[in-house]
Amino acid sequence: MADYKRPTVSIVGAGNVGEHVANLIAIKELANVRLFDLPKKLDDKTFEVVKGKALDIKQMAAAIGVDVDIRGYNVTADGQGYEPLKDSDIVVITAGFPRRPGMSRDDLLTANVNIIRVIAERVALYAPNAVVIVVSNPVDVLTYAALKITGFQKNKVIGMAGVLDTARFKTFISQELKVSISNINCFVIGGHGDDMVPLLSVSNVGGTPLKELFTKEKLEELINRTKFGGGEIVNLMGTSAYHAPGASVVQMVEAILKDKKAIMPCSVYLEGEDARFYEAYDVCVGLPVKVGAHGWEEIIKINLSEEEKQMWQKSVKSVKEGIERIKELKLI
Numbered sequence: 001m002a003d004y005k006r007p008t009v010s011i012v013g014a015g016n017v018g019e020h021v022a023n024l025i026a027i028k029e030l031a032n033v034r035l036f037d038l039p040k041k042l043d044d045k046t047f048e049v050v051k052g053k054a055l056d057i058k059q060m061a062a063a064i065g066v067d068v069d070i071r072g073y074n075v076t077a078d079g080q081g082y083e084p085l086k087d088s089d090i091v092v093i094t095a096g097f098p099r100r101p102g103m104s105r106d107d108l109l110t111a112n113v114n115i116i117r118v119i120a121e122r123v124a125l126y127a128p129n130a131v132v133i134v135v136s137n138p139v140d141v142l143t144y145a146a147l148k149i150t151g152f153q154k155n156k157v158i159g160m161a162g163v164l165d166t167a168r169f170k171t172f173i174s175q176e177l178k179v180s181i182s183n184i185n186c187f188v189i190g191g192h193g194d195d196m197v198p199l200l201s202v203s204n205v206g207g208t209p210l211k212e213l214f215t216k217e218k219l220e221e222l223i224n225r226t227k228f229g230g231g232e233i234v235n236l237m238g239t240s241a242y243h244a245p246g247a248s249v250v251q252m253v254e255a256i257l258k259d260k261k262a263i264m265p266c267s268v269y270l271e272g273e274d275a276r277f278y279e280a281y282d283v284c285v286g287l288p289v290k291v292g293a294h295g296w297e298e299i300i301k302i303n304l305s306e307e308e309k310q311m312w313q314k315s316v317k318s319v320k321e322g323i324e325r326i327k328e329l330k331l332i
């Protein structure tokens with residue numbers, strides 16, 4: 001087998017989101033991929049599903065004529081088997097429970113933080129130079145947990161949510177106006193929950209502000225559909241989305257591997273440095289940043305309207321409540 005000298009992206013959690021991230025990285029021939037997951041029990045038998053998925057994706061790569069190496073590794077819940085994380089350029093964390101209908105993302109907090117803790121410790125041990133992309137929910141709080149547990153520089157730990165929320169907002173605008181996605185410019189910032197903040201002050205279609213294109217009521221309807229976009233899919237599928245989340249992660253992976261300096265909304269650690277623009281301290285929350293080889297490299301400062309500032313504060317407060325919860329429970 002050829003030894004492909006490419007960057008390495010490790011994905012911990014080869015479930016719906018993880019396998020779609022691997023699949024897209026392979027299709028785009030961006031990197032070699034290492035997948036990590038627990039063995040699965042079915043009818044009293046144990047299956048090495050992660051190895052099967054890796055082999056399947058590798059054969060897909062052959063079918064479409066791309067050269068990437070994809071490998072799968074069994075790990076245990078107490079953190080054994082993570083040595084192959086070594087030399088990873090990026091580690092994507094998609095391990096943990098997805099929500100079911102009727103649940104909020106915050107309902108996943110205690111179960112998923114316990115999973116993230118073990119993984120983050122192993123990432124720090126075996127891949128100390130990697131950029132970490134956190135996907136597991138509630139993503140802002142778990143990004144904070146991953147940052148604190150790895151002890152990495154703040155720029156190296158990024159939560160994925162804003163790219164997805166923005167893609168959803170663009171989808172609904174594009175459907176309504178019958179206009180190409182490529183003509184729509186917008187950002188959704190704040191925490192990845194019901195309080196996320198679509199930034200109307202900088203959103204436009206081909207240069208025309210959204211507020212001039214829609215009635216107040218219609219705009220409200222599109223914003224609400226975006227805010228509850230994850231829940232809409234959970235109610236349709238019984239589990240959460242993975243195609244758009246997978247593609248959103250790969251946007252970030254590509255920006256890092258190609259040092260694109262791409263501006264995208266991501267969940268990052270704020271310590272009050274740009275309080276004039278985004279007032280927040282000791283919290284991970286979504287805002288536009290420049291993403292390149294070093295992770296997130298710069299905060300993009302946007303003058304929020306008074307209304308946006310209030311929505312931002314509310315969103316930050318709800319993420320902080322989650323952080324306080326895991327601190328009180330001594331889970332980090």
Ligand SMILES: NC(=O)C1=CN([C@@H]2O[C@H](COP(=O)(O)OP(=O)(O)OC[C@H]3O[C@@H](n4cnc5c(N)ncnc54)[C@H](O)[C@@H]3O)[C@@H](O)[C@H]2O)C=CC1
Binds near residue numbers: 094096115240
């Ligand atoms: N940030 C965002 O915008 C999004 C976040 N998510 C979140 O991503 C996470 C994954 O979602 P799905 O892939 O749909 O779930 P899934 O259930 O299909 O996959 C999760 C995988 O994690 C694995 N896993 C569980 N515990 C583990 C451990 N201790 N060590 C290693 N692997 C472990 C499971 O075996 C499973 O294969 C969920 O928490 C979900 O809420 C999903 C979509 C978007």
Ligand SMILES: O=C([O-])CC(=O)C(=O)O
Binds near residue numbers: 105164230231245
């Ligand atoms: O809705 C969920 O639980 C998964 C997620 O974060 C999303 O799709 O936005």
